[in-house]
Amino acid sequence: MPELPDLLYIQARLKEALVGRRVVAERLREPIVMRFAVRGNLSLLLGRRLDDVIRHAHFLVFRFEDLDLAVNPMLAGRFRLAAPDEKDERDLVFALTFGPPEATSHGPRGEGDSMSDLRYRDEKNMGKAYLLAKGDWKAAAGMDQAGGVDVLAPEFTRERFVSLLKKRRDQVRVLLLDKRALDSIGNAYADEILFEARLHPKTFCRSLSHDDAVRLHDAIVKVMREAVAEVARRGEPIDVKVRDFLKVRLRDVCPRCGAKVRKAGVRGMDAYFCPHCQPATRAGLVDWTKTGK
Ligand SMILES: [Zn+2]
Known part of the structure; x- marks a missing residue:
């Protein structure tokens, strides 16, 4: 199971790669791992911009404007960054495809600013992913009990x-x-x-x-x-x-x-x-x- 040093590393890498980009496609392969505390499904994230990736206890939380996607990887959950056309979808739970970074005042987009997939896989399907109204952490089991x-x-x-x-x-x-x-x-x-x-x-x-x-x-x-x-x-x-x-x-x-x-x-x-x-x-x-x- 990822522990604090792993989670901090994963958090930093995902933040660097994905914050500021919008979700352009989603697919859910293992609904048993997902919990929806809001009405709807993963397509609610389409068009939304990722504002931040934070760690809360053993959860990684992807913050999208008014929604949080909180993932507790438990024993075997793993995140991966991949090109959207990459074929490896072993044990896939969900994937979010992010569009290229938006052009900023620093100038036009550079080379390599292409689409990117965030893939979450779990060979045991023991982890849980929750889609929540922003900050509604009591809706995710174990999330509000942390706090050490x-x-x-x-x-x-x-x-x-x-x-x-x-x-x-x-x-x-x-x-x-x-x-x-x-x-x-x-x-x-x-x-x-x-x-x-x-x-x-x-x-x-x-x-x-x-x-x-x-x-x-x-x-x-x-x-x-x-x-x-x-x-x-x-x-x-x-x-x-x-x-x-x-x-x-x-x-x-x-x-x-x-x-x-x-x-x-x-x-x-x-x-x-x-x-x-x-x-x-x-x-x-x-x-x-x-x-x-
Ligand atoms: Zn010894």
């Missing part, structure tokens, strides 16, 4: 995080994934952050010392900022997920100490961790360092 502090913003301070932790009675990995608390961390980066902070994924928030809490805060900021920079630096097409730089997620061996990376179930999610660098801190957890494996 942006972990990349200056207001995500050590003090704010320490006070957030004090209110929590759950496990630290559950907190990291809570979109109402933090905006936003998914499974892959939750593992990387706990590895960086050297904390076992099943550690309870209330058992963290002040130093642990500060280290965890700093790990969130470091891991997420570095990932944003790395994904941007690679400059891959937007349907390519760049994850090969992750240190512990889906890895066999810890890059720090060489121990075997283990998996633990935390609230039904697989957590990857190094049992040596992130030792268990409470009774009842497997102590992998003593199993001889």
